[in-house]
Amino acid sequence: MHLNTLLLALASTALAKPTPPASARLWATHYNGNVYTLELNGTDLAIKQTLKTCGAMPSWLTLDAKTRTVYCSNEDGTNDPSTHGTLTALRAAPDGRLQEVAVTDTVGGGVNSVIYEADEGKKYLAIAHYEGSAVSTFALPIENNQPALQEFHFNMTHPGKVAQQDSPHPHEVFLDPTGSFIVSPDLGADLLRVYSINGDSGKLDECPSTNVTFGSGPRHGVFWTDGTDRTSEGATHQRKLAAVGKTMLYVVNEIGGTMMVYDVSYSRSGCLSLEKKQTIVPYPKGVMPDGATPAGIKRIGNALYVSVRTDQGYKPNDSMVVLDRSPKDGSVKVRNSSSAFGKVPRTFVINRAGNLVAIGDQASATVAIVLRDRQTGNLGDEVAVLQVGEPGKVGSAEGLSSIIWDE
Template structure:
């Protein structure tokens, strides 16, 4: 066969053999879903429905190396007589999930992150919104094995609004060096900071928290780094901090105040983090957040940031996704534009590794919407697929779709 004839044939064959993409979603009705995106025809379908992860599955975290998904259950409160759970699910070669182990956890788990100790041992940290706590577990989890650590928080003075009647950690995430875990506490107006201790234990030590403006209600944050070597940092006691990046900035979205705060972050001699606020901005076109609307999730790729906005009805009957640009000089952000979330209450969204697709988890409409992203410009573009996943929820309640992740 001539090369000229062979090339079109190989192109067709490659397209035909393109592997489908898998996603996983949780629904507050007690179900975890496997979704399959056919990249040939952009068809998104439910390929597995699994009753697992307690009564209120709320968040999924994937360990791609071990092919394990960890699912947090939001059941329970700060009352010690109630509790939630943590479930591990094995990812089969075809993308299906199979329950492996379940262990009891503090109630109200809403977010988690996997981290490593110095010897490579793995652990998971969980933010417990309703449980007013942060907990950690050694991985892999085993049935009925207790938490490694539990940090319980008491609010001595109520916040600005009724939602701040108690401590409400809403997220846990790592700094760029993998040395610290941070947790925005919506109820206490704090960004809690923990250092991962040296050695194999995986235990956390509390650092000074960052006070956030009263009534802000910090919900989610994301780090940005220039990726340069920061090995010149001296006098720091925690070994992994010696590999700290050069310039590091934090972008924090506040649910109650409707703002985004920008911080310059430094690694101090004390072995903890220091923060200097450089900007407060409303992450919405025109600089005014609509009444009743709240920022939810924040992510970035390079110098482009994305924030999902709940209940703004910017593209009625759908809510909005806002695109922001980061200034390369001072790290400040400006709003570029907004696009439809293709559903109501976009609680969460995830960008695939290729940077060309974004999956949006709309809680109240209980759908997963996949849209195109231009890797060059960062623009969010056309709809690829929208799929109903479970029954719709009611705005303002813990019902409907709760999370979505890519299998990558």
């Protein structure tokens, strides 16, 4: 090969290889009662602040980027009204350090939350309460001892397929692409609960739920649309009367070990309807290892990412799986898998630039920063890994519980 040609080829390869940013910040929660501020500088990841806050079991962080407020859910408590969890508002300084500014009681078992907007830009927070068997909402910003705006409490007439389905267990709340609806996968009741957002009051109105195959245990989901799109964490939603173009929903089921694909339609009744189109096992060769469970799901473009807990696919670590969405009909198939660089990847988040993935490995209590190729969508090498708090026992509410980017 001619020398100039060789140099050009090497330069092209160097330019194409993903590189980490000079610096970035993250926040993490641990079931030990701490919230951590982390700082990434090149390949160095370090703890910059350890703050005792958010109750006995900090479980989830949601950032309001405009006000620099982080809302932390405390998973303590059950559906017994004598117990409760808490919601804590933390002010984020420019350097990422957090300061507690308000705390209020909630239904027990808060495991996930999402910020949504009503008319005139008024903001609200919806919370999924796993052990509390409920969904609640709060007007933002919260104040000390502020009562909930709403509480939806759920019951079951018959237990589910496994012991874990002894009662309703909402595991997530997330917005549709129009910002007008919230979906909550209920792992205990095998339901996808749907709510429309009242633009005047900010309250949620219940829509008909979608039944999920008995014993599936829906855990997390993500939308895709060819109209109003959201491809990164923390993007702003614009409320619209109906979705633009085709919309689909992808849900991972913890107990059944499957992924389900739904067509989404917006009816004149003012609700969102779901029609199942596909069920697959989101794992190489279509077989989920014994004891392994899908956990989180994210999407950028037509690439979907699923974390798999306790599969030990890359011993002693678990796996991340990449799936491809067909532009033709929206169906998915497994592309490949890679290491989660830790045990029990409970949560993971893709940064706004799309070149880094932060994986929160619960049992090993590690945060792993992994390269993502923005052209192919494949996950690559580990940039940095850091133990944050004490490791937890597999299968218990111990260890690292959530991770988000400060952006």
